[in-house]
Amino acid sequence: MPGFVDAHVHIESSMLVPTEFARMAVVHGTVATVSDPHEIGNVLGIKGVDFMIENGKKCPFKFYFGAPSCVPATTFETAGATIDVADVDYLLQKPEVKYLAEMMNWPGVLYNDKVVYDKIALAKKYNKPVDGHAPGLKGEQAITYINAGISTDHECFTAEEALDKLKGGMKILIREGSAAKNFEALIPLMNDHYEKMMYCSDDKHPDSLMDGHINELIKRSLAKGIDLFKILQAACINPVEHYDLEVGLLREGDSADFVVVDDLEKFNITQTYIDGTLVAENGESKLSHQTCEHLNYFNVKEKSVEDFLVKESGEEISVIEAIDGELITNKLILKAKIENGYVVSDLENDVLKIAVVNRYSEAKVATAFIKNFGLTKGAIASSVAHDSHNIVVIGVDDESMCKAVNLLIKEKGGIVAADSEKHKLIPLPVAGLMTDQDGYKVAKDYIEIDHIVKEYMGSTLISPFMSLSFMALLVIPSLKLSDLGLFDGDKFEFV
Numbered sequence: 043m044p045g046f047v048d049a050h051v052h053i054e055s056s057m058l059v060p061t062e063f064a065r066m067a068v069v070h071g072t073v074a075t076v077s078d079p080h081e082i083g084n085v086l087g088i089k090g091v092d093f094m095i096e097n098g099k100k101c102p103f104k105f106y107f108g109a110p111s112c113v114p115a116t117t118f119e120t121a122g123a124t125i126d127v128a129d130v131d132y133l134l135q136k137p138e139v140k141y142l143a144e145m146m147n148w149p150g151v152l153y154n155d156k157v158v159y160d161k162i163a164l165a166k167k168y169n170k171p172v173d174g175h176a177p178g179l180k181g182e183q184a185i186t187y188i189n190a191g192i193s194t195d196h197e198c199f200t201a202e203e204a205l206d207k208l209k210g211g212m213k214i215l216i217r218e219g220s221a222a223k224n225f226e227a228l229i230p231l232m233n234d235h236y237e238k239m240m241y242c243s244d245d246k247h248p249d250s251l252m253d254g255h256i257n258e259l260i261k262r263s264l265a266k267g268i269d270l271f272k273i274l275q276a277a278c279i280n281p282v283e284h285y286d287l288e289v290g291l292l293r294e295g296d297s298a299d300f301v302v303v304d305d306l307e308k309f310n311i312t313q314t315y316i317d318g319t320l321v322a323e324n325g326e327s328k329l330s331h332q333t334c335e336h337l338n339y340f341n342v343k344e345k346s347v348e349d350f351l352v353k354e355s356g357e358e359i360s361v362i363e364a365i366d367g368e369l370i371t372n373k374l375i376l377k378a379k380i381e382n383g384y385v386v387s388d389l390e391n392d393v394l395k396i397a398v399v400n401r402y403s404e405a406k407v408a409t410a411f412i413k414n415f416g417l418t419k420g421a422i423a424s425s426v427a428h429d430s431h432n433i434v435v436i437g438v439d440d441e442s443m444c445k446a447v448n449l450l451i452k453e454k455g456g457i458v459a460a461d462s463e464k465h466k467l468i469p470l471p472v473a474g475l476m477t478d479q480d481g482y483k484v485a486k487d488y489i490e491i492d493h494i495v496k497e498y499m500g501s502t503l504i505s506p507f508m509s510l511s512f513m514a515l516l517v518i519p520s521l522k523l524s525d526l527g528l529f530d531g532d533k534f535e536f537v
Contacts, residue, residue, distance in 0.1 A: 044278035044291045045073025045299045045314060046256040049215050049240035050144075050173065050196045053094065053105075054081035054475040055426070055511075056246050057457075057468070057488070060094055062481040063251070064103030065329040068322040070255040071301040071311040073104055074289045076242075076281055078143040078173070080110035084429050085339050085473040087113070087123030088133060093337055093472075095138050101329050102316045104289055104299070108143030108173060109133035111161050115146055115429035116516050118536065119524035122339045122402050122431070127160045134168045140285045141165065144175035144196070146429075146517040149534055151190050152183060162191050171284060177370065177518055180206045188212050193284070196242050197518075199224050199368065201231055213238045213284060216276075218259055220247040221508035223367045225259060229266055236272035240280045247508055248485040249492065261309050270306060334478045336471040340425075340454040342401050345447050349407045350397055350440040352385040354378070359385060360528060360537050361393055362513065362521045364414040366503050369512050373521040373530070374413060385411070387438045392416055395440070398514050399433040399447055400525040401425060401474065410523045412436060412513065418500035420461030421446040424507055425474035428515040432525045436510060450474075457507050459494050466491045 048067075053075065056063050060077075067075070082090035091107065098105030109130045114121035125133075133139045142165035145151060150158035165172045176187050177197040188210045196215035198204035199222075204214045208231070216232075218225040222244060232239055241259045256277055263273045282289045290296030298318035304310045314322040321328050356378070363372035379388035387394045396412040421437025423446035433450055437443035446460040449467055455474025458467040468487050470477050477484060488507075495506045503509050516522050519531035528537040 043274060043301060043303070045289065045301050045316070046071050046260070046277045047281040047287070047289060048072060048075045048243055048256055049281040050217070050242035050244055051075050051077055052081050052245055053077050053079070054473070055220070056251050057248050057426070057470055057476055057484060058481045059334055059472055059476050059478045060098040060105055061101045061329070061332045061334070062478060064101045064105070065327045065331065066251050066481045067255050068103060068314045068316070068329060069311070069325055069327050070257045071314050072255045073299045073314065073316050074106065074287055076106050076108070076140065076285055078108045078110065080113055080143055080429065081431065081475055082473045083110040083113045083123065083125050084115070085122040085431050085475065086337055087125055088129045090123070090337065090473060091133060095136065097334055100332055102319055102321060103329070104287065104316065105138070106140045106285060106287055107138055108141045109139050110143045112146045118516055118526055118529055119430045119514070120400050120402055120405070120432065120526065121429070127157060127164070130161050131164050134164055134170055140287065141170050142172040144173040145192055146175040148176045148179060148187055151187050151192070159190070166191060174212065175517070178203065185210050196244055198228060199370070200227055204228050204231055208235050208238055213240065213280070215240045215242045216259065217242050217244045219244040220250045220505045221245055221367065221512060222369050225262065229263060229268070232263060232268050232272060232276065236275050237280070239276045240284070241277050245508065247488060247505065248481055249488045252482060252485040257309065257311055264309065331480050332478070334472070338454050338471060338473055340401055340451065340474060341403055342399065342451055343404060344451050345399060345407065345444055347440045347444045350395065350409060350443050352395065352409050354380050354383050354385055359411055360521065362396065362410060362412040362523065364412060364503070364509055364513065366414070366509070369515065369518045371513070371519070371521050389418060389438060394436050394438060395443065396434070396436045396513060396523055397443060398427065398523050398525045399435070401432050405525065408523055408525050408527050410528045414503070415506065416500050416502035420459060420499050422459050422495055422499070422506060422510060423447055423450055424457045424510050425450050425455040425470060426457065426511045428512055429517070430514065430524070431474060432514065434510055434514050457491065459491055459499060461499070466494050
């Protein structure tokens with residue numbers, strides 16, 4: 043049958059450069075991705091996007107990219123670069139760039155922001171689709187957003203919201219990633235709306251990429267009793283036709299991009315072919331490991347414990363409530379735990395300190411508090427912090443938080459779990475987001491650090507590091523923390 047396409051993914055979230063992502067993905071029958079490079083775009087601008095395109099060309103896997111539409115994602119945070127209208131024009135003219143990437147600035151669409159509409163106009167000029175990003179938007183607002191020319195959305199977390207957008211003419215992507223999991227909520231729509239649906243992972247950590255990709259969503263869809271040909275329409279045909287990809291669909295004259303499975307119940311991928319070449323067989327990748335240049339942007343000195351102190355300013359504090367398996371958060375007002383005039387983590391009520399450290403220049407550390415991470419010791423930190431990719435850290439004490447942040451500054455990026463006694467770190471030397479190390483080794487290291495955070499440090503989340511990386515993502519409601527302060531994603535203003 044035709045090979046599978048991930049219809050929306052940020053390759054950077056796998057922590058692997060494109061060639062290494064491909065090595066692992068082909069084993070699961072994936073032959074192509076529709077990839078939004080706005081993570082590296084926020085760090086390095088169009089230089090970063092060009093890096094992704096060129097690195098992807100070093101292997102036979104079919105990478106297709108979008109021109110990032112929102113770099114920086116908002117004006118309420120510090121990013122490493124800007125991708126302006128002229129940059130979008132430059133990128134959309136590239137044959138590897140198939141679409142204008144997710145338009146996260148939905149308020150800009152609704153309220154006629156000139157820059158937003160200039161970028162959409164360029165996509166129309168080059169006859170390339172515009173991807174959406176409009177969590178929770180329904181009714182008249184959704185129609186206004188769709189009518190601007192935006193054709194997809196991968197952010198629906200209820201069937202009602204997805205149906206509303208389908209009726210408005212949008213195509214809906216069923217997202218099942220390492221943090222956001224919407225498959226169960228949206229799969230009932232597949233029977234009646236398969237012609238306007240696709241599958242995507244959005245963000246996929248290396249351990250979960252080792253286990254499976256779009257093939258897992260196909261298996262789960264089959265288990266729900268959905269017709270195989272409806273599933274294959276969403277997994278193979280719809281993304282190829284929507285984005286005009288040069289991916290074969292087993293038609294006469296097509297490239298030989300296809301997979302072989304053992305049977306239609308177990309659905310194990312036995313072979314994957316791209317352009318007629320066998321790239322994976324029986325769980326083994328035929329693609330070679332390659333190293334690359336380590337582009338990066340880190341310009342910050344190590345921090346002191348005092349940088350993380352929070353002075354008392356009243357009995358109550360605003361608290362981010364993380365929701366396991368979701369990118370959205372809740373807003374809470376809780377009683378502050380105060381010691382010696384400072385607000386501190388309240389382990390008894392699972393309210394921990396969170397901080398965001400600007401990695402592009404020297405600046406004051408932004409601090410707040412967060413509930414539901416469950417840590418009982420130490421701190422976890424990451425330079426993968428959507429979308430601006432400053433350093434985000436959560437911890438039970440200031441010493442551990444400071445240690446974790448300084449380890450990342452020294453390495454110029456990565457993820458780390460640390461307490462006063464020990465630490466485990468995975469370096470990410472490419473833009474502070476990715477590594478060119480062997481993907482299977484990175485996956486094993488990730489499983490180890492994930493185990494430490496859960497078993498030794500006490501986190502109760504499915505994917506603590508993936509959830510951590512979204513706590514600075516201001517465009518997803520309701521309460522997040524940027525390097526400039528605590529931000530209300532519903533009102534689009536600082537708290």
